Amino acid sequence: MMTRQMAEGAARAAGRPRSEKAEKSIIEATLEMIGEGIAVSELSIEGIASRAGVGKTTIYRRWSNKEDLVVDALATLKPPLPPLRGDSVRDDLVAYLTVIKDESRHSRTRCIMNIAMSDSDRHPRLAARFDELAIQPRRAVMAEVLRRGIERGELRPDLDVEMAMAILSGAMLWHTKWSHRSTDLPDDLAERIVDEALRGFRPR
Amino acid sequence: MMTRQMAEGAARAAGRPRSEKAEKSIIEATLEMIGEGIAVSELSIEGIASRAGVGKTTIYRRWSNKEDLVVDALATLKPPLPPLRGDSVRDDLVAYLTVIKDESRHSRTRCIMNIAMSDSDRHPRLAARFDELAIQPRRAVMAEVLRRGIERGELRPDLDVEMAMAILSGAMLWHTKWSHRSTDLPDDLAERIVDEALRGFRPR
Numbered sequence: 102m103m104t105r106q107m108a109e110g111a112a113r114a115a116g117r118p119r120s121e122k123a124e125k126s127i128i129e130a131t132l133e134m135i136g137e138g139i140a141v142s143e144l145s146i147e148g149i150a151s152r153a154g155v156g157k158t159t160i161y162r163r164w165s166n167k168e169d170l171v172v173d174a175l176a177t178l179k180p181p182l183p184p185l186r187g188d189s190v191r192d193d194l195v196a197y198l199t200v201i202k203d204e205s206r207h208s209r210t211r212c213i214m215n216i217a218m219s220d221s222d223r224h225p226r227l228a229a230r231f232d233e234l235a236i237q238p239r240r241a242v243m244a245e246v247l248r249r250g251i252e253r254g255e256l257r258p259d260l261d262v263e264m265a266m267a268i269l270s271g272a273m274l275w276h277t278k279w280s281h282r283s284t285d286l287p288d289d290l291a292e293r294i295v296d297e298a299l300r301g302f303r304p305r
Numbered sequence: 306m307m308t309r310q311m312a313e314g315a316a317r318a319a320g321r322p323r324s325e326k327a328e329k330s331i332i333e334a335t336l337e338m339i340g341e342g343i344a345v346s347e348l349s350i351e352g353i354a355s356r357a358g359v360g361k362t363t364i365y366r367r368w369s370n371k372e373d374l375v376v377d378a379l380a381t382l383k384p385p386l387p388p389l390r391g392d393s394v395r396d397d398l399v400a401y402l403t404v405i406k407d408e409s410r411h412s413r414t415r416c417i418m419n420i421a422m423s424d425s426d427r428h429p430r431l432a433a434r435f436d437e438l439a440i441q442p443r444r445a446v447m448a449e450v451l452r453r454g455i456e457r458g459e460l461r462p463d464l465d466v467e468m469a470m471a472i473l474s475g476a477m478l479w480h481t482k483w484s485h486r487s488t489d490l491p492d493d494l495a496e497r498i499v500d501e502a503l504r505g506f507r508p509r
């Protein structure tokens with residue numbers, strides 16, 4: 102006898118590949134168009150559907166509006182962080198900043214992010230949702246690393262966690278923002294930022 | 306008798322106001338169009354001339370190509386730094402970061418800068434000239450402040466000046482980049498960044 106769960110499983114197994122493929126094409130088409138310099142305000146569900154080779158209803162089945170689709174598309178450019186080992190605050194911070202650095206080397210990612218973010222003043226809802234989906238979860242990880250460092254006595258008990266994050270991520274942002282070629286960034290950049298910052302963060 | 310110099314002076318006195326006015330309209334039209342989301346690759350001298358209400362030759366008399374005009378237009382958004390007093394490295398750094406913070410409050414400036422920079426991967430020459438004209442002179446000022454601090458013993462003799470700049474400017478950049486409203490930024494942000502950073506920069 103087939104249970105409802107089994108039936109659903111079978112339906113998913115049959116249905117998912119096609120719908121996943123469509124979803125991937127839709128996401129890819131959206132990123133492609135943004136990457137070509139089409140402003141979010143100029144993007145249309147119709148245009149994306151046509152580029153992706155799907156019907157508009159296929160898009161609307163998954164996303165109720167353009168902003169949500171753009172946010173999901175942008176979020177795919179931010180892969181989840183690898184698990185941090187938690188052995189030392191220095192190692193975890195270096196691992197974290199290395200991910201941010203490596204991301205910035207993908208010029209397509211950088212280009213699309215820049216374009217999308219340049220529009221954020223005009224699309225506050227898009228910016229807010231992207232923040233919630235892709236920025237805040239990462240910040241939470243970094244704050245956790247710093248708080249663990251304080252608890253263990255590796256960092257000053259009065260360290261301003263928010264400001265420490267601004268210093269660490271900001272120093273990496275400054276380097277990636279102004280370097281026009283990925284080869285401009287030294288291999289040990291993450292280590293150098295962390296070691297310089299930790300001089301002020303460690304207990305005296 | 307009128308010397309050649311006097312004649313030139315008189316011509317300039319009569320000619321400058323009109324040409325300055327035209328120049329201002331051209332710059333303003335360029336910024337306006339970038340601010341409306343017109344990509345640098347889509348901008349044309351013809352379009353700018355028409356928006357500014359001048360002839361194309363008036364533009365070409367001053368700028369030989371579009372990129373140079375865009376760079377000059379963008380540079381007007383970056384006012385020169387006020388003179389730094391040089392009394393203490395802390396005060397100078399706070400004054401410097403306050404200028405950067407205040408700039409970011411002008412949403413038009415921010416919007417135009419973001420748009421222009423989002424195009425920088427496609428316009429490496431534009432990005433390079435902007436860097437030379439607007440970024441490097443500021444960096445030189447900040448490096449000078451830090452070097453003076455080292456000389457005076459206010460900062461560690463082995464401080465990595467480039468990394469210190471990345472930490473200070475980066476921490477401000479991080480705050481201005483992710484805050485969607487100018488009111489999100491605390492009034493004493495520059496002081497807080499400088500005081501946190503100096504904990505690691507001062508001699509032990």
